[in-house]
Structure formats: C-alpha cells, structure tokens
Amino acid sequence: MTHSDTMLSPRLERLLHNGRQHLLRGGLKGIEKESLRIGKDGMIAQTAHPRALGSALTHPYITTDYSEALIELITPPFAEIGDTIDYLSDLHRFVYDHLGDEILLGASMPCGIDGDESIPIATYGSSNIGRMKHVYRRGLWHRYGRTMQSIAGIHFNYSAPTGLWPALKQLENSEASLDAFTADGYFGLIRNFQRIGWIILYLFGASPAICKSFFKSRPSLMSQFETFDQGTLYHPYATSLRMSDIGYKSKNQANLNIDYNSLPGYVSSLHKAITTPYPEYEKIGVKLNGEYQQLNSNLLQIENEFYSTMRPKQIAMSGEKPTMALKRRGLRYIEMRSLDLDVFKTVGIDASRGRFIEALLLNCLLHDSPPNTPEDYAIYNANQLAVANNGRKPGLELNKSGKPIALQDWASEILDTMEPVCTVLDEGLADKPYSAALKEQRQVVQNPDLTPSARMLNTMSGNEQPFACFALQSSNEHARYFKNHRLDDTCNREFLELAERSLNKQTEIESSDQLSFDDFLANYFAQCDDIASPT
Template structure:
C-alpha cells in the first residue's frame, strides 16, 4: 500500500486538496467580571442535548460548537465564526471566554455546575457521566476547553493510494490506513504542541490548593510556567496516569478495540470506592469510550443505540479526531487556518511514510518527549529522545521535519492555485527559529510585558471579540439555518422526554469481543 513520499507527490495530490474537515470547539460563558456564568444554557440556543451545532460540554456554561464536515479548511473556520456570531447575539450580559484554561472559578468545586440536559433519562445519563468525571479528575480540570479537529481523506484520494475502486475497499484496509496515520501523528505530537500550544498560564483559582508542580507567580492571581507550551495537555490537564497505564494501542483495529473494551469493562478499585449511581455511571477504568484522553482518536459514527466500540468493530474507522489543539487567543474564534493546515500536512505525510507498530519502548519515548514539549518546549537547548535513545536537539528536529513537508505543501498549492500551504510552513519555520513567535510565547510575552492578570486579559479579549462579532455579518442563509436547528432541537427534546417517561439509566452493554 505504501510508497515513498516522493513517488506519491510526483504523480499529484490533487485529490488530497479536498478532504472532510470538521471542528468541535469548547468555550466557557462568562460574566463581565471574568467569573463563569451561573445561568442555564440559553433557551434561545435550543436544546443542549439535541442541537447539532451548539451543545454544552462538561459544565453548564461550557459551550460546545460543532461544524458540519466540509471539503475545505476555510469553510469550517468560517462556519465556526458564524456560530460565534450567532451565539454572541443570543447572550444576555455574557461573553465567550477566549482561552483554553478556565476563567475565574468558584472556591468550592461543587459550585462548578454540571451540564444539564433535561428530564429524559438520556439527558440525566449525560449529567451522571459528568458527575463521575468530576469525582475522578476534579471539576476544575474538566472546565479546561479545547479544539477538536476531525479529518478524513477523500474517497478519490484513497482510490489513488489503494489503486482500486472505492467499492472494493474493506474496513480492515481503511482502518489500517487510518491507524498508520494515527501512529505517525503520535510521533509528531511534541512538534504540534510547540507550534500550536497556547496555555502557559492560568488563573490561581484553577489550582486553589497545594500542588506538586513549580509555577511562577505574576501579579496577584496569575500562575505560569516560563517555557510551557500546552499546560492543558499536562498532568494538571488532560493527562491521566491511570489512563496511561491502560493496554490501549493503535497497531491494529482489533488491538485498539480490545484495549478500549478492557478499559470500559474492568472495575478500577479506587473508582469503586466512589460508588455507583448517582455518583458515576460505573466504577470501570473508563465509564464510556469518550472518557479516554488521547491526542488523537480513531472514530466511527454510531448508529441507533450502537456504542462507539461496536461501531468501530462493525464498520471500521471512518475518520480521525485530533484532540491536542489549544484555543488560540489571537483568533476571535480560537482556531487558526494555519494550524489546521499544518496538521493536515502531518496527516498526509503520515499516510505516505512507513508507520511501524508502536511498541512499549517507543510508547514511553513518545510520552517522555511529549512531556518535555509541554513543560519546556520553548526552553533554549531543549533535547528530546531520538529513535536510538540518544538525546537530540528539539528545535532542529522540529524544523527539519517541517522543512520535509514542503513537497506536500507545493503539491497541495499547485492544485489549489495559491500558496496557502507553503506560507503555513514558512510561518511554522519562523516559530522554530524564534520560540517567542509561538502562540504560547506571544501570549506569555503580552501577559508579562503589558502586566496583565490572566483573568483581566481574558475579560479584555472576550469584550473585544463580542464587540467585533456583534458587527459582523453571517454567511448568507446561516442565521435561518441555525434558527431552524434551535426550533428543531427543542421539538426533538420534547419528543425524547415524552417517550422516556420511565427514569432508568441505560447500562451500556459490555463489549462483545
């Protein structure tokens, strides 16, 4: 199946220009003083259980935007912008927080409200799941927001890769291809965090008690790590030692499904001490598949009452979800086209290069390199562990890899009639030359040199974004489309609550593998 990068780039990558791109982006609603909003999800945005575009995530004030799948990056970024404009115009005295790390949090964790989804057992099941997350990881950690980028290759591109008609594909071939890409992406996660991470600082209310990590205090309420890139992805965020020890691997579909099945079916003694309902769905390592924190996940859309693992087993991998992107403060919507384009090129590169299985020694090496990039990514002279176990220069390795993507960028640009992808790589190379140009570097520089409190800078940017978005026009037809979805979601919620009169939390069936 695999050929060299050169041999595939030379024929052309015209079918790789178009793919299926989608975005999911979380953001907290705040009051003007920077505290999380204590109001319910606005009724003018529809039902948070059934609206396809605007839901809530862990917490009631934690908005979650979801775009449609589109063939171009520009289209999903524009749709995300439309969702922000639409939402801002429906908020009363509230703004959208511009950072991944949360705004000012209550003193007591119990005062961070869980998402509420109505009186149906489907809605209460979602709230119960979130209560379990809060008990296991802390409600504060769950208020960290981020961006998820969903990606799948076009069918014509897959036909070019496999050299046969799409109708003759089988799920094993497609799944192995996506897992191959996934493994290669894992190997580049430290570079992604350096180039896109934007969470080197946070408000002191996020960690109100003693902690084991060393942070520098700025002004009265701000803490930061001088060389950090993405604290969101660190041990104070979405890194779990319990999950890291799980036997979940990406070397075959069966291996991945079996590992995940073990995690959602096997009780973990410390979680057993938390009790069952009404505290959590169950005491297993993972309550459900979505609890698994990973920089990238293979996905298949479930049908009817099918659980995600069964969907993967039955139909294979449909797309991959990149989960390691911080909200970019300099973008009013929190997402930049250049970051998405860079990741698209990594994914294309990942399908063109060999991708051997990731065995335990390499898994540990990737984890260590990721940890270094998170905490010290902008530190001068930082080294990471190379393939042979030797220490190599992080900056040089990242720059060389970025340079290696130019043939792909040139081919993508040739078939789109522009220089967007090449310009993206040139921008990324500038970041490798100067750590101060990374999102985390620029953010921390502004915070310190302009002498902002983290919370005050967030309020300032939220206010500016609100003012700008209140004057922007939506894409023609989008307002009506979003309003129709609001009304449809409310009607669907009413039907669900009528048919689910019996209050009984569904018990996900155990994986049948």
C-alpha cells in the same frame, strides 16, 4: 516536483509516479471548539445554556461539553478549511446574539472559577440518554474534580479524500478489504502523529500560565509552578499547560496501554478498560441514596473518558457505543485533540493553521508507520510533557528513536518532509496557501518568541496584566467584534430553525422513552458483550 527523492515517502512517490497525487486534495476538515461562558462579573456563568441556542442534547452544531457553562461549537466538515472557519465564525455570531451580557472566554485555561462547586455540571433534560450524559459528568467530577473539566480546547477532525484509499490499495497491491486497508491507514497516521505530535504543542500551544484560582480545589499542585504575578502561576518556557499532567492525566489512565497498532486491538483494549473494575472508583459507589454518582466503577465509565491526543472516529447511531460503531463500520475520520484556543484569534484558530495541520496529518498518513510498543508510548508521552512544560527552553532535547535531538532540529526535519505534500496541495492555487502556512511555521521553529505561548507571556508582562485580566480583555475584544459583525438574515433564520428543531427533537425523545433509567443503562452496557465477541 523540485524536491529530492529522499524527501518523498514511498506512498507519495507511487501517487506521483502514477499521476494520482490530486487524490490527496479535498479531504474533509471539521472543527469542534469549546468556550467557557463568563458572566459580566468576570466569573464562570451560573445561568442555564441559553434556550434560544437550542437543545444541547440534540443540536448538531451547538452543545455543551462538561459544564453547563462550557459551550461547544461544532462545524460540519468542509473540503476547504476557509469554509470551516467561516462556519465557525457564523456560529459565534449566532451565539453572541443570545448571550446577553455574557462572553465566551477566548483562552483554554479557565479563569473566573471559585473551586469545583462553582462549575455547574451540564444537564440534558429528563430523557434516558440525557440523564446518562449528566451522570457520566458526575462520575468525572468524583474521579478527577470539576476544575480540570472546565479547560477548553479545539478538536480538529480530518478525513482523507475517499478516492485516496482505493487508489493506495491498488498501488500497494493490498489483498485486505477496503475497510481494513483504510483502518490500517488511519491507525498508521495516528501512530506517526503520536511520534511527532509534540510539534503541535510547540507551534500552537497557548496556555503557558494559569490563574491561581484554578488550584483552589487542588492547592497541592501550586508548588510545581513559578509565580508570574499575584494572581498567576506559570512555567517560564511552557507552551501548553493544558496538555501537561496538571489536568487530564491520571495514574489509572497512564497504565491502560491502549493498542493503536490495529482497529481490532484498539477496540479490544479500550473495551477491557471499560469493563475492568477499579477499586478506587468502587469506593465512590455507583449509587448513593438512590442517586447515581457515576455510570459504573470501572477504569473508564465509557470510551470518551479515555484522554488521548487523537481518536479514531466513526459516527455512532443513537445509543450506540463508539467502540461498537468502529467495530461495525470501521474508521470514518480522526479527531486531533491537542490544539489550544489561540487567544489572539477571534475564533481560536485560523485557516493558515488549519492548512498546516491538514498537511501534517496527510504527511503522517503517507509515511511508513511501524507498530508501537508500550515503551514507545512512554517516550512519546515524555516528549509531549517536556514540550508542554518547557518547549521554548533554549537547548531543549527530545528523545527520537532512543537518541537525544534538539527540538528545533527535529521540528525542522518534520517541516522538511511536509514540503512535497504542501506542493501537491497547492497545485492549481495561485497563492500557494499550504506552502505559505509551512513557511510561517518555519519562522516559529527558528524563533520561539513567535509562538502564541511566548506572545501571551510577553503581552501580559508588557501590560503588567495577570492572566485573568489579559484573557478577559482579549475575550471582550472578541465579543465586540462578533457583535459588530452580525449574521445576515438568511443565515440567522437557518440557525433559529435549527435551534427550534433541536428543542422539538428533545421533547420527542423525552416523550418516547419506555424504559427505566436502570434498564436503559443495562441495555447500553450490554453492547460490551457484542464488542467482546468475534466479528
């Protein structure tokens, strides 16, 4: 290693000293990407999720998010990010074979919507679990409106190599169980990411402008923005308005104080939010004329309603609550949720970006991560909002440990600490792709005009295009690319078989339901009693 010891975290030093740095390589990376289906009229699609794509309820890789028109593509996890991107590209090719005249919007912020009622809520069939997913989305509509739910993003899933945890446990002489040690390590990663996660918004934010149609259901918000042109509002120095407070933030969630200092604390605090009644939602009612309006009237209906930049994850069994899965089997991976779709990339992300993110997450795992206080979270949130709204503003300062620091100075410090990690990840690779990805982002730190957000605004300005025209033109270019690069026959057959199996599985679930929907919900939420009890 050619780096000074001051750049090394204690964990990385121990791994290097014992010749175990190779255990950092080969962590699994998966991607979940949302895309709004747009009809040939340029408006959000009103058609059902194409049956040829399979069942949105049971397909492992092709589903829907909030809206029937919001497709979500999910890759399996791969050790090589290039394989993850390739699989995501294959999913796009298969989808485009069955979209007809529709296209996938390549931008995060929606266009082609005409108020809340234009956004169809996703449906999942007649089974109890399918009805629950639909009712949950109805609850989101009543609580936050549908328009905000049509915003699309990319979630980056990462799990550290399994051999890393026992090695670190041994090197640190930890007496904790391996599961507890692993959970503590992941929560340390999450806390460190919360401290510096604003850098993702600066480097990769790609939502600096919004169609005026976005505000039809909430016109009062328009006064917060400047006018870019007749159809577009924006902040001149914005990076990621998707991650600002125009959408996912809500007053009740701002005061939840979810605990990220330990797995038990996280499960307990999230459980409290799911079981605490909220007067404003009680006014909505759970049922109206016998029809469910929401799953319950608590602060959160279920765990997924809590919006955060990163989630600790465990694969849940059918009908199992996510917090119960975490309590029973610990953490399996983390889900980073702060990536915008990059309209300049055909699938919204590329391998270089994925390598940078992997190195950043590993760096967060390797550095010390003291517990956080509610005051700390308030600072992190303020930093995120500052970067989301004004990240490219010359001289912008953030709050680092209670002291002001220029964004570019702090960003350079973060990238400096990533160098040793990138060097380790590059070992044995002739082209040194991780160091190359880091070098690429150093240039973006020094020159804000290279950020996707600046490039979007410069392109829109140069072409005299409102955001909607720019987004639709770019998305049509993506569509032409995928239609001109078709799947090979073997891969196409595999996806067709997956679609057919998913449809059959949905039919099996619907035919096997024995409980009424009321009883099904009662049983589902009865798990809360088990979560509240000691392990």
